Amino acid sequence: MTDITIHYSYIIIIILLAIGLYGMLGKRNLIKKCIGLTIFQTAIFLFFIEGGLKDGGTVPVIDPSLGVEAINYINPLPHVMILTAIVVSTATTGVAMALLLKIYRKYNSLEEDVIMERMKE
C-alpha cells in the first residue's frame, strides 16, 4: 500500500489521461474534444516533469553552496523537452480552433451529430 501512496502522482496522471481520452472520444461537442486533447497532453507533460524529479534535488541552477555535483540538481532535460511539447500543444490547439471556426461558419453548430447530418445535405 505504501508503494502506491508514494507514487500518487502517477495515479493522478493516469486519471487525467483517462479523462482526456474520454473527452476526445466520448464527447460529441467539438470544443469538448479539444479540451479533452489538452487534458491528455497536459497529463503527459506532468508525467515527464514527475519523472525528472529527484529526492533531495533542487532547481537546476548552479548553487555555489552545492557545487557542481549533478546529483544535487533535478534533471533539466525533461523540462526542456516539455517546453517544446507545450509549444506544439498550443500550436495544435490553435489550428484546431481555426478548423472549428471554419466548421462553425459553414454548419452553424459544434455538435458532431448535427454536423454529420448537415454534411449529408
Place this chain on the structure above:
Amino acid sequence: MVTTSYMPLAAILISLVAIIFIIALSKKPNLREAVTILAAIGKLAIILSMLPAVLDSRYPALNLIDLAPGIQFALKVDEAGMIFALLASALWLVTSFYSIGYMRKLDEKRQTRFYASFALCLSSTIGIAFSANLFTFYIFFEVLTIATYPLVTHEGTEEALKAGRKYLAYLLTGGVVLLAAIVYTYQITGTLDFQAGGILSTDTLPFQIAILFSLFVVGFGFKSAIMPLHSWLPSAMVAPTPVSALLHAVAVVKAGVFGMIRAVGFILGPETINSLGLSGILSIAAGITIIVASLLAFHQDNLKLRLAYSTIGHLSYIILGVSLLSQAGWTGGVMHMFNHGVMKITLFLCAGAIFVAHRYTNISQLNGIGRKMPITMAAFTIASLGLAGIPPIAGFVSKFLIVQGTMDNEQFVYAAVILLSGLLNAGYFFPIVYRAFFKKPASGGGVKEAPYLMLIPIVVTGALSLLLGIFPNAIFNLYDLASSVAQLVMGGL
C-alpha cells in the same frame, strides 16, 4: 553452347517499336497497316535468321540488367523457344494480312487500338518464347494477359465486356498462382533459370515437389485451358475472328502450354516428376479434357464455339504428350504445338471468311457453302482432316508420335483416348464438310469468296498444313527441333 547476341531482343522490340508508329499513324490507315506488315516481316526474318544457329545447338542469348538480386532479365533462344517463336511470328504475318481484309470489309471501329494491341501481344509472345528464366517469363506472361484484354473486348458490347471480365478473372488468377510457384521455386533452389531436365536437386522434399507441381499446373492450366479452368476460352470467342485465330488458337493458349512444357521439362524435370508419379495426374487431367472437350464440341452450333472446344481438346494433346515422359511423346507433343496452330488457324480464318462474305455464324446455316466458297472450304477440309489425324496432313505426324509415346510407357489407356478423340474430331468436323459440299444451299448465287487479302492467308495456312504433313522438316526444321527438345529434356531417363 551459348553465344551472346542481340537478335532475341531485336525480335521482341521490333513490334514494340511498331506500336509507336501505329499510334502515330492512326489517321493514315494504309501507312499504319504497312507498319504492321513490315514489323511482322522483320520479326519473322530475325527469328528465321537464328534458326541455323539453334539447329546447330549454338543458342543466341542475352543477359540484360539485374531485376532482383541474383535474377536477371535474360533471353535465350533454345529449340523449344524457337518452335514457339516461329509459330507465332509466321502466323502473325499471315494473320496481319487477313486482319486488314477483315477489319476493312466489316468497317470496324478502333482499328488503331486493334493493331497496336496485336503488336504488343506478339512482343510478349516472343518474349515468352525467348525467356531464359522464370522471372523474365512471368513479366511477359502477365503483359500478354493485359495486352490481349483490349482485343477480347474490342466490340465494346455488353457481351464483350462480360467476356473480358471473365477472361481477366481467370487469367489473372492463373498469374497469381504462377507467381506463388515462382517464388517457391526460387526459395527452394535459389535460381530461376530454365535448364533441360529440371533445376530441382535431389534434396528437394517430396511435399515441396508436389506443391510446386500443383502450383505450376494450375498456374499454367488456366492459359492452357485444362478443364475445369477452360471456360474463358469459349467466352472469348466474342472477339473479332483474327483475335480468336491468332491469340486463342496460337498465342495465348500456346503460351500456357509452352509454360507447361517449361515447367515440366525445364524446371521440375522429368526425373523428379516421375519419382513421385505426378505425371499420372497430369495425364489424367489432359485425357479427361480431351474427351470432354471433344464431346462438348458436338453440341455447338456456333462455328467458332465448336472450334474453341476443339482447341481445348487439342491443347491437352500437347499436355498429354508431354506428361507421358517419353521421348516420342515429347517430340509429338511439341510438334503438335506447331501443327495444331497451323491447322486451327486455318479453320478460324475460314470461319471469319464465311462471316465476312455471307454473315453466317452457325453451322446450321452452312448448307452448300462449299459451292459458294470452294477455296475456303477446301482449306477447311484439309485442316479438319489434319486435326482428325488423317495422313498426309500435319496433324497425323504429331499424333502418331504421341501415340507412340503412350506405347513406350505401356499406357494403352491414353492411346485409346487419342484414337477415340480422333474419331470424335472427325465426328464434329466432317458434318460441316458434308453440309458444305453435299447439301443444297438455302439461297442461290454463285461463287462469293472473301476478299483476296483474307483468302490468300487461308490458302497459305492450308497449304502449310499439307506441306508439313508430307515433309515435317520443311522450312522450319520442325521435326529436328522437336526431337532435340525431347532429347535434351528426356535424355537422362
Place this chain on the structure above:
Amino acid sequence: MIEHLPALIPVSLILFAFLAGFLRLVNPRLSRYSAILGALTAFVFSIVVTIDVLKNGSISYHFGNWPPPYGIEFVLDTLTCFMVLVITGIGSTLLMFPTKPGFMIDEQQQSPLYTLVLLLLTGLCGMVLSGDLFNVYVFMEISSLTTFALVSLGGPKAAVASFRYLIMASIGACCYLLGLGFIFFTVGSVNMADVLQLLPAVYDSPSIIGGALLMITGLGLKMALFPFHTWLPDAHSYAPPIVAALLAAVQIETSAYIAIRLLLNVFTPALMSDLLPITQIIGWLGAAGIIFGSVMAIAQTNFKRMLAYSTVAQVGFVTLGLGLANPLGMVGGILHILAHALMKSCLFLVAGSISHHSGITNIQDFQGLGRRMPWTMAAFTVAALSMIGIPPTAGFFSKWYLLLGSLDNNNWVFLVVILASTLLNAIYFFRLIEKIYSPGDAQVEAGTQSKDLPKNMLVPIIILAVAILLMGAVSVWLVNNLLMPVVGGL
C-alpha cells in the same frame, strides 16, 4: 559545405518556405515558383548527400558541434538517404502540378499555401534525418500541423475531416511522446544509438515493453495502421488532390519508416521477439489492413475515396514487410514505400485533373474517358496496373520481395494475403479501366472533342507514370546499395 548538407536539407526547405510566404504578398505565382525551387534544391542536396554516403559511409551530423548524446544529432545512413530522396523527389514532382486543380484554390486567394507545403516537407525530412527520438517527435508535429491546415483547404467537409484527423493524430503523437518518456526514464537518454546500447541491460523491465508498445501505437495511429485507420478515408477524399497525394505518398510512409527505424535500430528484432511479439502483431495487423482496405475500396463509388481505402491496403504492405522482420521482407516493405509513393501520387493527380477538367468524381461517370483524355488515361492505366502488381511496373517488384520474405518465414498466410490482394485490386481497377475504354455517351463525346489536359497538368502525371515503368529496372540498384546494407544485418 558538404559536411553541412544533412542540416541544409531541412534548413533550405524552411528558408524557401518563408521566402514563398513573403513572395505571396508580391505575386502568388512567384510563391509557387519559389516552392518548386526549394523542393528541387532539397532534392539536389539529397542526391549529393546520397553520393557522399555511398562513398564514405554513414554521416553523423552534430548540431552546434555538441557531441551526442548531449547534443542533437542527424544521422544519415543509406536507408535515410533513400527516404529523403523519395520525400524530396515526390514533393518536387507534385509541386509542378498547377495550383488551381491541385489545391482547389485560386492562385489569387490569400492563403500561405506553398509555405505550408514546404514546411510539411521540412517536417518529413527532419523526421527521417533525426538521430534522436525526441527530435522525431518535434518534426513529426511540424509536419502534422501543416497537414491539418492543408487538408482543410478542401472545403467545409474537409475541415470536419481534418478535425477528426487532428484529434486522432494528436493522440498518436502523445502516445509516442508518452512511450518516449518511459524509455527515457528507464534508460537515461533519447539518442537512438545510445538507447540501442543501453537497452539490453534493462530490457527486462516492464517500462521498456510499455514504452515500445506506446511508441508503436502512436506511430500506428499516424500511419493509419488497421484498426487505427478510420480518419484516413475522410481526410484523403476531401482533401485537395496534391495534399491527398502528399499525405498518402509521403507523410504516411514516413511514419511507417520511423516505425521501421525504431524496430531496426533501437529495439532490435532479436530483443523484441523475446519481450513481446510486436513484429508479429504488426505483421498481422498489416495483413488485416490489406484485406480490409482492398475490400472496402471495391465498395466505393467515389474515385478519391476508393483511392483512400486503397492507401490503407498499401500501408498494410509496408507493415507486413516490417512484421516479417527478415531482410527480404523489410526490403519489400521499404521498396513499397517508393512504389506506392509513385503510384498514389499519379493516381491522385489524375483524380484532381479529371475533377477539375470535367467535374467528374464518381466512377460511374468515367465512361468513355479513354477517348477524351488519352494521355491521362494511359498514365492512369499504368498506375493501376502497378497497383495490381503486373510486371514490369513498380508494384510488382516490391511484391516480389514481400513474397520471398513471407516464404522465408514460412508464413503461408501472408503469401496468400499478398497474392489475394493482387486479385482484389484487379477488381476495382479493372472495373474502372473497362469503363474508361468503353464507348462513352454519344452526346458528351460529340460535345467535348478529344480535349486532354493542358501540358502543365500532364507533365507531372507523365513523369510519375514513366517512373513507375522504370522503377523496376532501378530497383535492384536501390536494393543492393541503399537498402541491403542497413537491413541485411537482420
